[in-house]
Amino acid sequence: GRYGVASRIYxxxxxxxxxxxxxxxxxxxxxAISSVLSVVIPxxxxxxxxxxxxxxxxxxxxxxxxxxxxxxxxxxxDQFISLKPRRGGLTVSVPGLVDTWxxxxxxxxxxxxxxxxxxxxxLAVNGFxxxxxxxxxxxLLYKELSGFNSWNKVYGSIEYGSKRRxxxxxxxxxxxxxxxxxxxxxxxxxxxxxxxxxxxxxPLSTEDFERHRGEVIKPLKIDYNGFEVYELxxxxxxxxxxxxxxxxxxxxxxxxxxxxxxxxxxxxxxALSYMDRDRYIADPDxxxxxxxxxxxxxxIRDRISSLTLSGGDTTFFTLSDKYGNIxxxxxxxxxxxxxxxxxxxxxxxxxLIGFNSEMGLPNSPGPGKRPLHTLSxxxxxxxxxxxxxxxxxxxxxxxxxSQVISNIVDLKMDIGSAVSARRNMLIKWGDxxxxxxxxxxxxYPSYGRALEYPSRGVGIVQxxxxxxxxxxxxxxxxxxxxxxxxx
Numbered sequence: 001g002r003y004g005v006a007s008r009i010y011x012x013x014x015x016x017x018x019x020x021x022x023x024x025x026x027x028x029x030x031x032a033i034s035s036v037l038s039v040v041i042p043x044x045x046x047x048x049x050x051x052x053x054x055x056x057x058x059x060x061x062x063x064x065x066x067x068x069x070x071x072x073x074x075x076x077x078d079q080f081i082s083l084k085p086r087r088g089g090l091t092v093s094v095p096g097l098v099d100t101w102x103x104x105x106x107x108x109x110x111x112x113x114x115x116x117x118x119x120x121x122x123l124a125v126n127g128f129x130x131x132x133x134x135x136x137x138x139x140l141l142y143k144e145l146s147g148f149n150s151w152n153k154v155y156g157s158i159e160y161g162s163k164r165r166x167x168x169x170x171x172x173x174x175x176x177x178x179x180x181x182x183x184x185x186x187x188x189x190x191x192x193x194x195x196x197x198x199x200x201x202x203p204l205s206t207e208d209f210e211r212h213r214g215e216v217i218k219p220l221k222i223d224y225n226g227f228e229v230y231e232l233x234x235x236x237x238x239x240x241x242x243x244x245x246x247x248x249x250x251x252x253x254x255x256x257x258x259x260x261x262x263x264x265x266x267x268x269x270x271a272l273s274y275m276d277r278d279r280y281i282a283d284p285d286x287x288x289x290x291x292x293x294x295x296x297x298x299x300i301r302d303r304i305s306s307l308t309l310s311g312g313d314t315t316f317f318t319l320s321d322k323y324g325n326i327x328x329x330x331x332x333x334x335x336x337x338x339x340x341x342x343x344x345x346x347x348x349x350x351x352l353i354g355f356n357s358e359m360g361l362p363n364s365p366g367p368g369k370r371p372l373h374t375l376s377x378x379x380x381x382x383x384x385x386x387x388x389x390x391x392x393x394x395x396x397x398x399x400x401x402s403q404v405i406s407n408i409v410d411l412k413m414d415i416g417s418a419v420s421a422r423r424n425m426l427i428k429w430g431d432x433x434x435x436x437x438x439x440x441x442x443x444y445p446s447y448g449r450a451l452e453y454p455s456r457g458v459g460i461v462q463x464x465x466x467x468x469x470x471x472x473x474x475x476x477x478x479x480x481x482x483x484x485x486x487x
Contacts, residue, residue: 001486004474005033006462007317008044008392009131010483012036015119016319017485019111026055026319026327027108028116031101034331035120035173037315038097039166040128043137043155044315044392045331047172047184048338048348050093051100052232054219054377056386056466058324062221062230062379065103067214068370069094070283071352072203075367077359084357087144087340089201091350093371094212097331098176098184103214105180117177124170127163133481135160137313137336150200150342169345185209189344196343211368219379222246222295225254225409230379231401234281238376239291240398243273245405246300251307254410260443263424267437267445268307270399271429276303277398282362283370306432312374312394318464320472326464328377328388378405384468387415392480393459396425400459415465416475423458424448454479 005016012033019029030053038046045051051067071093080090105113138155145151158164175183183189190209197204219230220238224245231238247269248254256262280289293299314332332349333339339350354371356363363372374394378401380387387408393400400423407418424444428436437448438457444450451457460480465473476482 001472002470003320003322004464004472004484004486005029005317005319006464006474006476006482006484007033007037008315008460008462008480008482009037009040011040012317013483013485017487019116020319020321021487024111024321025108025323026321026325027104028111029319029321030327030329031104031109031113031116032119033317033319034097034101034329035117036123037317037331039120039124039169041131041134041315042347043134043333043336044313045097045333046346047097047169048095048343048346049097049331049333050095050349050351050373050375051097051329051331052236052375052377053100053104053327053329054230054232054379054388055325055327056379056381062219064217064219064232065100065214066217066232066235067096067100068235068351068373069096069212070368070370071366072205072208073368074203074205075365076203077365077367080352080365081357081359086353087350089197089203089339089341091339091352092197092202092204092341092348093351094204094208095349096212096214099181099212099214102181113180114177117173121170121173121177124166124173127165129161129163130158132160134158141336145337145340148200148340148342150196151337151340151347154342154345155337155347166345172344172346185212193343197341197348200341202341220291220295224249224405226382227409228381229405232376233284233291234287235283235370236373236376237277237281237398239281239294240273240277241376241378241401242295243276243300244269244398244402246295246297247273247304248402248406250297250300251304254406260445263441264445267426267434270426271434272303272307272432273398274429275432277372278356280362281372286362286369288362314375314392314394316377316390316392316462318388318390318462318474320464320466322470324468324470326386326388326466328379328390330375330377330390332375334374376401380405380408386466388464389461391459391461396427396459399425400461404461404463415463415473419461419463419475420454420478422453425458456480
């Protein structure tokens with residue numbers, strides 16, 4: 001088609017296509033899609049979570065935006081380290097999604113914010129049938145989350161086939177539509193949200209909300225077998241994808257048959273890259289190494305000399321428009337339903353568990369600081385052909401991205417085959433060595449175990465291919481039941 005959308009929910013993809021058909025651009029459509037996803041599958045991401053974008057404009061410029069929030073100014077670091085919480089008030093950071101919308105609308109939007117948020121507001125106020133995946137997440141996590149009164153009240157009793165209205169969430173969206181960034185980060189809505197979060201143990205303040213601003217970022221880039229590959233910089237783990245690809249190229253994994261020996265070498269490369277991630281990647285204000293140094297070719301050669309080479313929940317969408325722009329957008333609460341805290345019917349993220357659990361490291365917990373973020377987006381370009389790849393995958397994201405990229409670049413697969421091909425994932429590592437892995441392939445080494453294909457356990461990808469002069473292919477992973485639409 002000339003333009004298209006791939007997302008996890010039909011409603012969201014259709015809203016995006018409608019905006020694009022009316023002459024809107026990818027930034028307009030992304031706001032509309034994101035807001036619909038925030039209402040319809042709120043356990044995966046939304047107003048209480050963060051977002052990132054990576055885009056290629058029609059003029060060839062590559063742009064990125066980091067919409068991740070910081071820990072509270074009054075963050076009790078000692079308490080956080082001693083308790084090591086996975087959910088609850090101490091895990092909530094300032095949500096950055098809404099700021100990301102406003103930035104896109106202010107700098108690249110061509111339509112009024114009110115019109116873009118109208119479909120989401122209508123769904124929230126008038127009601128909709130709760131999707132299967134939200135009900136499933138609620139049932140699975142009931143024991144873990146029902147102790148949070150705010151969650152229990154709103155999401156603890158949702159049933160299959162039930163129609164729900166989220167009037168308070170709709171009110172928040174109306175404030176954002178009218179007042180922009182101030183409608184969410186200051187004034188009446190911020191006061192209500194902070195009061196409700198404080199009531200369940202979060203130290204976030206209205207000052208934390210007022211201080212929040214995302215930032216324009218310069219994507220990282222490497223050349224990989226003739227393609228330019230872009231990823232988001234720290235505090236995301238995009239750098240880890242690039243390090244895996246650099247190591248693959250350096251030891252010849254970009255060539256050769258995908259047999260058991262190949263996968264064992266790949267797992268060792270992944271384990272080493274994750275070791276670097278956990279040591280170095282943090283809020284860039286606190287990092288003690290330049291990200292480019294980590295993917296420097298000489299350092300990669302030195303790093304792989306140590307190899308023995310023996311034989312979460314997120315929603316991502318991608319879209320293009322008739323103006324030659326392509327965009328990837330990822331939003332998340334980290335774990336399904338995030339912290340377990342709900343305010344104004346909005347689940348709030350548990351991103352602060354991305355901090356390291358010990359002091360003295362770049363990613364150690366601290367006040368007013370962004371933790372390591374598992375979110376990232378990949379963009380590939382060669383000549384007139386461009387790809388955007390993103391997924392729900394948590395810690396596995398660098399492996400998912402690198403495998404799909406290698407399928408496209410090294411194995412010359414079309415976009416659908418590259419995404420649906422069997423994936424094998426390292427899921428546990430220690431001291432730079434593989435410990436445990438899952439395999440959609442039948443053969444696997446002693447530390448691995450089999451998954452039935454296709455499995456959500458290896459991530460859910462949405463991908464887009466765009467050829468200059470206006471040809472688009474969009475693909476939604478068979479593992480996730482998403483919807484790709486093109487016109």
